[in-house]
Amino acid sequence: MTVALTHADILSVRDASRRMVRELGFMQPTLAETDLPSSAVHAIIEIGNHGTMTANRLGKVLLLEKSTISRLLARLIERGLIEERPSGTDGRAKILSLTPAGHAALGDINRFANLRVGKALHVLTGAARQRVVGGLADYADALEAVQERRESASSAIEIHEGLLPGAIGRVAEMHGRYYAREWGMGSFFEARVASGLAEFSQRLDRPVNRVWLALQAGEIVGSIAVDGEDLGDSKAHIRWVIMDDGLRGTGTGRRLVDAAVTYCDTQKFPETHLWTFKGLDAARKLYEAAGFVLAEEWSGDQWGQQLTEQRFVRKSSA
Template sequence: MTVSTVQSDATVDQVRGFNRFYTRVLGLLRPQLVGSAFGLTEARVLYELAHADQVAVSELRSALDLDAGYLSRLLSRFIAAGLVEREQSAVDGRRQVVRLTPSGRAAFDELDALQTDAIERLIDPLDEAQRTALVTAMGRIRRVLDGAAPGALILRPPAPGDLGWVVERHGARYAAEYGWDVGFEALVARIVADFADRRDTTSQAAWIAELDGERVGCVFCTASDTPGTAQLRLLLVEPHARGAGVGTRLVDECLRFARRAGYTRIMLWTNDVLLAARRIYERAGFHLDRSEPHTSFGRELVGEYWSRDL
């Protein structure tokens, strides 16, 4: 059995285990279990109708992936109960549209309140950090499985706990992607410690990038050994956030700060294996000044010095 087969089997087992767990959680939130008279499919239909003035029956069937006959019978029951009304479309006489009646709206509002209460009871034991972690994980699952667009990107100054995260993520990511040893994590720790010790907000700054409340990247701008020249350091973007423009935003923010701080030039040091970062630097107007081979972090590398005017 190959390594990839073993990994694939392990992933399948993890997904199946999560599915069993999540199915139990969802069961607690089913309409009938929270005190509603409606079943799950009925609740889904009411939800779709409650969020539109009117919906074509064909579009409703497609959105919910329901059998045409089953949906027709369900709508007929709703119409008989006075919850839904159906008529021909004013735009296309061949199509039928449905909408909630005032009674249907009241029934949905009651169902919505019951399910909201059930969710609040479910998350009530969680503290703020746990709630953020829960929502963040849900967003990541949607992006990975459904190709959902990333949420709002926020760049903010480091808060307590962020500097430790910068060190940990650099150590973990570079070990996983490039096989670098603990020597790199030690270097990052020294850079971060020096930044924190200086407590200088006029000539240095750092930013943490967040997507949907999750930390996904960082960058630092510090003074270099050359007067009037800033240094861009510790650019990092987590793999699942790449392609969302996080790295570009971080570098742009670093350049803006360097200009405001009065620097006339900015430089950085990187290695030729960091291809994605090099592309970001090139797009930001940096050019390669020189390269030199070195042995660091347990690897034979080619270090590169890049710079640009501000």
């Protein structure tokens, strides 16, 4: 007999997950009695467990985008904990492995983690211990299955560089629908998006300007643009970042942002700026993961109502 999932079940698992995160130290700036952040500790564990890995594979395992992985690996290489060498089969790939110092760090991490987990399991009775061991494995498998479905949906989406017929209207429509529903904005906002994108479309023949569209079965479901002219001083401006309602959380937004920041680095813009609103928390996490930092915020009404606007800046990693 199938037992129905209840809201109480969800709240109970969320509460247990938060307590585990806190008790295991993931809220702290370093992890496992090292001076390393949790992402670096996990990178060392995964590379050590696999023996060798590519940066692309490590990013998929840790669920981190390419720019974040690049910065993480640069720090670990500088610390002498990992090393990289060219792949014998793919000239574009680098093979990662632990150095002797990295293996020593992995040993310390494993000893600390085994002792910590062992002490907790020792408190439980035999039956409870088995429920925890099996239940946690099942829960982790379920989380991975959800992520795999998201990645599958995202992989079916093509990232297209350049505008397509109908793109100006479609991008304006996506903005208009989302911001009307979530922020109460009217036609004034949608018209500003449409007119701005129409003007920008006439400048796409210049190498400092680019736009990318996410396509699903030929339909436009997302967009992002780099405007290298309107800010002056050789600064790039990321504009018109939007995803169709049904595709948020699939990783497609991350792919669009990655395409834009990679292009900005290729063009050697010293700084890349973007403007958004306070309260768009999911988007903010996406931007910060790509290296953007909040530079300033202020109250404004240029979009037809009073909002707390924010400006994020990303320094070039080139």
